[in-house]
Amino acid sequence: MIRGWRRWILIGMGFLFFPLSAGAQGGRGYLVLSFDDGYPSWIQTIAPELVPYGGKATAFVNNQRIHNRFIRFEDLKTLQDRYGWEIGTHTYHHYNAVEFVKRNGLEKWMAEEVDRSVKELTDKGLKIRSLVFPFNIFDRGLTEKVRERFSSYRRWEDFPIAEGRREDGSIPGTSIDLAGYVPMSLLRQWITYAQEQGKALFLYGHEVLPDDRFFEGKVAEVGSDYLIAEGEISLPDRTALCLVPDKNTLKRGGTLRVGEVQGRKVTIPGSDLPRRVKVGSTFILGPCYGTPLSYFREMLAFCSGRLTFLTTEAFLNLKGKPPDPGEKVHP
Numbered sequence: 001m002i003r004g005w006r007r008w009i010l011i012g013m014g015f016l017f018f019p020l021s022a023g024a025q026g027g028r029g030y031l032v033l034s035f036d037d038g039y040p041s042w043i044q045t046i047a048p049e050l051v052p053y054g055g056k057a058t059a060f061v062n063n064q065r066i067h068n069r070f071i072r073f074e075d076l077k078t079l080q081d082r083y084g085w086e087i088g089t090h091t092y093h094h095y096n097a098v099e100f101v102k103r104n105g106l107e108k109w110m111a112e113e114v115d116r117s118v119k120e121l122t123d124k125g126l127k128i129r130s131l132v133f134p135f136n137i138f139d140r141g142l143t144e145k146v147r148e149r150f151s152s153y154r155r156w157e158d159f160p161i162a163e164g165r166r167e168d169g170s171i172p173g174t175s176i177d178l179a180g181y182v183p184m185s186l187l188r189q190w191i192t193y194a195q196e197q198g199k200a201l202f203l204y205g206h207e208v209l210p211d212d213r214f215f216e217g218k219v220a221e222v223g224s225d226y227l228i229a230e231g232e233i234s235l236p237d238r239t240a241l242c243l244v245p246d247k248n249t250l251k252r253g254g255t256l257r258v259g260e261v262q263g264r265k266v267t268i269p270g271s272d273l274p275r276r277v278k279v280g281s282t283f284i285l286g287p288c289y290g291t292p293l294s295y296f297r298e299m300l301a302f303c304s305g306r307l308t309f310l311t312t313e314a315f316l317n318l319k320g321k322p323p324d325p326g327e328k329v330h331p
Contacts, residue, residue: 029194031307032202032315033057034154034173036090036132037289038065039207043075045293046208047083053300055309056083060090060132063117073124080126086311088130092117097133097142106141114149129313132204136173143169151316160202161194165316173202176299178214179288181244181255184295188302195306200315206289208296212236214286216247219279220264225271229264233285242288243268245277258285 033050035042038061050057059079065071079085091097091113100109118128129151133142136156146153147169155170162172176182182190194201215235221228227245235241241258243266254276260267266285277283286292303309310318 029191029196029198029307030200030315030318031055031191031194031303031309032171032200032312033309034060034088034132034202034204034312036060036204036206037062037094038071038090040071040075041207041209042071043079046296047079047085049208049293049296049300050309051083053304053309055300056085056311056314057309058086058088058130058312060088060130061121062090062094062134063092063120064094073126076121076126077124084311086130086313087121087126087128088132088312089114089117089121089128090132091134092120094134096135096137098137098139101139101142106145109142110145114146151313154202154204159190161190161197161199162202163199171202171312171316173204176203176205176291176295177289178242178244178284178286178291179255181242181284183247183249184298187299191299191303191306200310201307205291207287207291208293209287209290211292211294213290214284214292216282216284219245219277219281219283222274222277222279225259225269225273226265226267227273227277227283229266229283232264233261233266235261235285237287240288241285244284245273246281247284248282255288257288261285 033055034057035046038059042059046057059076061071061076066073076087080087093113095113097109097113100113114131121128130153131146131150132154136154138153143153152165152169152171154173155166155168157172157174160172160174165171174180174182176187190201213236215233217229217231217233219227220230238261241261243256243258245254245256256268256271256276258266259269
């Protein structure tokens, strides 16, 4: 790599560029994966899929998911003790923290949503060091309080690559769910950049699901708030669906919440679809908070040999928890 050359990285709505140092090639970076809420696929699918790569992740569990039997304390203990995962808190009820504090005060939120969650988890032998706010929503008062107790919290960022913890105590993160769809071509660029710079790529999701829970098809017709597929749409579950209008877009995001699916027709009220998709485009339809298994496997295979898989706390300990002011980005 010639000193002074610049690598163009596609992010969000446009191109950003970063200077690469002469010694950037041959570096090794990190992948810090996390999953929110609590799902059976954590123990049934994700952990076993990570094993061949020496992969680990951080599970941010919402206690109500345990009480509603989506996941068990025993599963979390297995993830921690057998698979080497870190367990973090996603609060007790998954309430919007900012709204809760406005109504009830900060101390009550800490007592009922944080302390209660942590005590219940630690009583079951789980080691809790990190927190993720529900919906990634917080304010300064909340973050200052959380920093007194936890090593980090997540801040959603469009470019989730960093050397370590930010100066405000946060680490970045971008979703790989269908709701936050990241094209595989863009994800490969991120992985390569993290490898070359010796930095960490922070990704999070909810559950990894079989490919038959998703539908991929061609657009035959587009209306103001609907599209017609070339063939019949086959999905086992048609609730809480999201639509990626164009799988091959070079831009991330743009996922739409689906109103209704009937036959070949997908309706999305108020979506102005002609501006987002063209006839002949390939679309994806599926659970908003799911990641297709084939996508997940492709990501892991591309990371293999390029990035080391670490939990949140392991990465921060490795780096000595340094503050990272973030990338200097030049439009």
